[in-house]
Amino acid sequence: MSASGRGRRSKVAALWRLGVAEASAYRASLLVWVLATTLPLISLVLWRALAESGPIGDYDQHGFDSYFIAAFVVRQLSASWVVWDLDRQIRTGELSALLMRPVHPVLHHAMTNLSALPLRTALAAPVGLAVLLATGGISITEDPAMLALVVPVLALAWAINFVTQLAIGCLAFWLTKAAALYDVWLGAYVVLAGYLVPTSLFPAGLAEVARMLPFHAALGFPVELLIGRLSVAEAVAGIGLQLVWLVALGALAALAWRWGLRAYGAFGA
Amino acid sequence: MADKPAISLARLDKRFRVSEREPGLWPALRALFRREWVEVEAVRELSFDIARGERVGFLGPNGAGKTTTLKMLAGLLHPSGGRAEVLGFEPARRRPEFLRRVALVMGQKRQLSWDLPALDTFELNRVVFDVPRGLYAERLDEMVELLDIGEVVRRPVRTLSLGERMKCELVAALLHGPEVLFLDEPTIGMDVAMQLAIREFIREYHRRHGATLILTSHYMEDVAALCERILVIDEGRLRFDGSIDALVRRIRPLRRVAIRSGAALDDATRTGLGALGQLADAGPSRVALDVAPARVPEVVARLLALPGARDLEVQDAPLEEVMRELFSRRGELDAGPGEEGAR
Amino acid sequence: MSSAGQGFEHGALRRHLALVGAQLRVSTLAALEYRVGFWTEGVVGLAWSLGGLVPLIVALEHRDDVAGWGPWEIVLLTGFFLIISGVFASAVQPAVSESMAKIRTGTLDYLLLRPVDGLVSCLSAAFEPWSLIEVLTGVVLAVVATIQLELTPSAGQLGVLALVLACGLVSLYALGVLILSASFRALELQNLTFLMETLLDFAHWPISVFRGPLKLVFTFVVPFAVMTSYPAQSLSGALGASEVLGAVVTALALAAIARLAWRRALRGYTSASS
Numbered sequence: 001m002s003a004s005g006r007g008r009r010s011k012v013a014a015l016w017r018l019g020v021a022e023a024s025a026y027r028a029s030l031l032v033w034v035l036a037t038t039l040p041l042i043s044l045v046l047w048r049a050l051a052e053s054g055p056i057g058d059y060d061q062h063g064f065d066s067y068f069i070a071a072f073v074v075r076q077l078s079a080s081w082v083v084w085d086l087d088r089q090i091r092t093g094e095l096s097a098l099l100m101r102p103v104h105p106v107l108h109h110a111m112t113n114l115s116a117l118p119l120r121t122a123l124a125a126p127v128g129l130a131v132l133l134a135t136g137g138i139s140i141t142e143d144p145a146m147l148a149l150v151v152p153v154l155a156l157a158w159a160i161n162f163v164t165q166l167a168i169g170c171l172a173f174w175l176t177k178a179a180a181l182y183d184v185w186l187g188a189y190v191v192l193a194g195y196l197v198p199t200s201l202f203p204a205g206l207a208e209v210a211r212m213l214p215f216h217a218a219l220g221f222p223v224e225l226l227i228g229r230l231s232v233a234e235a236v237a238g239i240g241l242q243l244v245w246l247v248a249l250g251a252l253a254a255l256a257w258r259w260g261l262r263a264y265g266a267f268g269a
Numbered sequence: 270m271a272d273k274p275a276i277s278l279a280r281l282d283k284r285f286r287v288s289e290r291e292p293g294l295w296p297a298l299r300a301l302f303r304r305e306w307v308e309v310e311a312v313r314e315l316s317f318d319i320a321r322g323e324r325v326g327f328l329g330p331n332g333a334g335k336t337t338t339l340k341m342l343a344g345l346l347h348p349s350g351g352r353a354e355v356l357g358f359e360p361a362r363r364r365p366e367f368l369r370r371v372a373l374v375m376g377q378k379r380q381l382s383w384d385l386p387a388l389d390t391f392e393l394n395r396v397v398f399d400v401p402r403g404l405y406a407e408r409l410d411e412m413v414e415l416l417d418i419g420e421v422v423r424r425p426v427r428t429l430s431l432g433e434r435m436k437c438e439l440v441a442a443l444l445h446g447p448e449v450l451f452l453d454e455p456t457i458g459m460d461v462a463m464q465l466a467i468r469e470f471i472r473e474y475h476r477r478h479g480a481t482l483i484l485t486s487h488y489m490e491d492v493a494a495l496c497e498r499i500l501v502i503d504e505g506r507l508r509f510d511g512s513i514d515a516l517v518r519r520i521r522p523l524r525r526v527a528i529r530s531g532a533a534l535d536d537a538t539r540t541g542l543g544a545l546g547q548l549a550d551a552g553p554s555r556v557a558l559d560v561a562p563a564r565v566p567e568v569v570a571r572l573l574a575l576p577g578a579r580d581l582e583v584q585d586a587p588l589e590e591v592m593r594e595l596f597s598r599r600g601e602l603d604a605g606p607g608e609e610g611a612r
Numbered sequence: 613m614s615s616a617g618q619g620f621e622h623g624a625l626r627r628h629l630a631l632v633g634a635q636l637r638v639s640t641l642a643a644l645e646y647r648v649g650f651w652t653e654g655v656v657g658l659a660w661s662l663g664g665l666v667p668l669i670v671a672l673e674h675r676d677d678v679a680g681w682g683p684w685e686i687v688l689l690t691g692f693f694l695i696i697s698g699v700f701a702s703a704v705q706p707a708v709s710e711s712m713a714k715i716r717t718g719t720l721d722y723l724l725l726r727p728v729d730g731l732v733s734c735l736s737a738a739f740e741p742w743s744l745i746e747v748l749t750g751v752v753l754a755v756v757a758t759i760q761l762e763l764t765p766s767a768g769q770l771g772v773l774a775l776v777l778a779c780g781l782v783s784l785y786a787l788g789v790l791i792l793s794a795s796f797r798a799l800e801l802q803n804l805t806f807l808m809e810t811l812l813d814f815a816h817w818p819i820s821v822f823r824g825p826l827k828l829v830f831t832f833v834v835p836f837a838v839m840t841s842y843p844a845q846s847l848s849g850a851l852g853a854s855e856v857l858g859a860v861v862t863a864l865a866l867a868a869i870a871r872l873a874w875r876r877a878l879r880g881y882t883s884a885s886s
Contacts, residue, residue, distance in 0.1 A: 032803040039810060042826065043667075046814070049679070049823050056674045183806075187660040190810065197667040201674070206666075285882060345721050345883050365624070365727035373725055380722035384642045396634040397726045397733075399627055 034124045044068035057201045065135040066227040074222045078157040082109045086169030087179040141228030153222045156242040160218045167253035173260030194220030214245040274318040275481040282350035283312040311337040313505040324482040326496030330596045334505040335485040343373045372447035376454035387422045387437035398445035412440045432463035452484045517585045527557035531577015632736045639739035654742035664813045679820040688757035692840045694750025702743035704788040710738035712802040765847045773846040779863035780839035786866035796877035815840045
């Protein structure tokens with residue numbers, strides 16, 4: 001690696017450390033975060049009770065256990081919160097300081113987001129472990145090829161969340177309530193991503209549509225892959241869909257960012 | 270009634286807990302589980318009385334405890350120790366009867382609803398403070414006229430200038446006719462004309478209603494123009510209590526005597542004047558001397574004797590200079606309250 | 613709500629009601645300034661609340677009933693859910709968020725300087741009239757379902773309905789106050805409102821679905837049972853005396869705890885420095 005490459009690497013490392021420090025400065029919000037991510041576990045208990053008298057669709061009690069624990073894990077590992085940071089930075093003009101740094105602001109956000117993940121996961125781990133012990137465990141796929149796919153699929157899921165938030169966050173260049181718009185997205189995510197119920201159980205028609213949407217690509221698909229409910233062909237198709245959404249949403253985010261910066265420069269913050 | 274002070278503080282304390290940690294990754298992780306707290310003493314053993322109808326200015330550098338004291342007197346903050354009494358009430362209990370008789374105006378915080386005309390917020394305050402309609406209309410007319418904001422109160426607040434907004438804020442705070450008025454930096458960020466207008470309004474309000482006034486401001490001019498009594502607070506302690514003249518004389522005991530002269534001074538005159546006081550200015554056409562008050566008559570006589578002398582001035586050192594000096598010399602005022610302080 | 617504490621002298625009730633009325637007026641005026649709110653707050657809010665029904669529809673696809681509740685009973689339950697969720701979106705959440713924003717900017721000072729109960733001031737600080745669309749839809753659904761189920765509630769049952777619904781609303785407000793009080797401590801805790809909003813999704817379900825500790829939580833701690841299941845049950849007379857008593861005790865206890873937390877929070881208020 002060249003000297004400039006090393007320079008960049010150490011900058012990235014510094015950003016990472018900063019992200020961890022920021023995350024721990026706000027331990028109260030971390031606590032809320034951990035509480036919020038246990039929602040699939042409430043769904044777990046609920047569907048487990050409903051499945052007491054027999055399987056619902058192709059999910060029996062154990063199937064629901066696996067699905068919702070996996071949903072909990074995937075949500076932990078693919079979360080991002082750049083939309084709130086960006087929204088605040090644009091509104092208050094903090095972004096100006098970020099633009100002056102020799103690191104691209106988007107890279108900065110990616111690093112601060114990724115760097116808080118281990119901490120958040122560590123905080124959420126006890127909850128996950130307790131549920132694992134209480135329910136008698138989770139069955140994940142035994143196919144090594146599928147297992148190998150888990151990591152890239154998770155990375156893609158994270159990237160989809162990140163660019164979506166980036167695109168919506170960029171709306172703060174023009175609107176005062178960009179973060180509120182993300183709530184609308186989140187509302188759709190909760191229902192359509194398979195956060196409350198597996199999308200494969202949706203009524204016919206709705207299921208097919210829901211499974212094509214980016215919400216499912218960001219949560220339902222990685223979960224189903226992880227618990228071994230997909231054939232190789234379905235997995236490949238799913239990854240293809242993830243890539244399509246990533247490119248589409250990424251292009252949208254890039255456009256919004258470029259135009260937004262121009263608007264930002266115009267009203268001079 | 271007049272003999273009981275409007276405001277009385279006895280050894281008032283306020284401490285805040287602030288979290289603190291070393292920079293770096295490990296301290297950050299440690300702070301996640303165990304936080305280190307530092308106690309900050311914002312106000313320490315503050316004691317003073319303020320009579321009804323008095324106009325008092327709090328002076329002090331940023332973070333000296335002025336605003337904290339003000340907020341304790343308004344009942345927003347609970348004291349950590351000591352006792353405060355305003356109009357016979359304990360402020361922190363926030364009795365409605367107490368709140369109806371005081372008002373707090375903060376230059377940096379607004380209470381007017383952003384999207385609506387100020388009149389709508391006034392109307393809300395009329396209901397909240399239970400002001401009879403007739404009295405409300407009367408007060409509103411009076412203040413709108415004094416401040417010349419007849420049109421302004423009908424426009425959405427977000428479209429107003431900083432000064433217009435502050436005028437409306439003042440009206441909102443005064444509609445219930447408070448007997449004690451706390452003003453925290455009311456003119457901050459405004460241009461000179463607007464500062465003057467607001468100052469005039471406050472002075473007029475005091476003249477008409479005889480309210481007790483406490484003011485903090487960064488602008489010495491505000492304090493000098495409005496307040497007959499100054500309390501200097503620094504690091505949470507009372508450093509000075511007296512009139513503004515007394516404060517100036519304490520900090521800058523010398524008075525400045527200046528005159529225009531027809532010709533440049535020769536060396537002999539220069540040395541002669543130098544013996545009487547400090548030569549602050551000895552330009553070709555202007556002479557200024559800083560001298561002890563007792564020597565002023567002698568110096569005046571000598572200066573008037575200069576050839577072509579005219580435009581004699583005798584003045585205290587400029588206030589802003591006094592302030593700068595005051596806060597650069599921390600602790601030197603520690604001798605205790607000034608000569609006019611009651612205790 | 614228990615009105616312990618400062619300032620309930622003569623005429624206080626009238627003055628507090630006047631305050632709430634005046635605040636409603638100001639909020640409504642502000643809401644009319646932004647008519648786009650009809651779509652963003654009203655219609656979208658209703659859409660998401662109905663979207664939350666998808667899991668229930670899934671359950672009814674595969675079962676004849678959900679833990680003993682048939683389709684029309686679920687519609688009845690949904691009616692009450694929309695009422696609760698609409699009140700949350702139009703009154704509780706805006707007021708709590710607005711108060712938190714005021715803590716952050718320090719303008720809460722002005723609210724606390726009013727000669728009225730500070731909590732009443734905070735809880736009437738903002739109002740989102742467009743979200744009442746949800747409440748209206750809820751009332752319509754409840755009426756339609758009552759007719760479809762051929763229920764003929766007696767006056768007594770209607771009285772019980774009013775009682776448990778009031779308990780549910782008090783509990784909802786109390787939770788809002790608890791969140792608000794917590795955010796005096798650490799401002800980031802205001803994210804708890806989002807948690808509450810998401811959690812509210814589970815009020816879609818009849819309480820009989822939940823088992824074990826979760827059932828206890830949703831009956832006594834975050835009493836969704838009192839808010840949605842009990843009102844629906846009261847119409848068919850399926851609500852026992854012990855449940856009604858439990859609802860009253862839960863609501864009163866939550867209100868008392870909230871009031872206590874609020875007083876503690878005020879004592880520790882530091883007022884954002886300017």
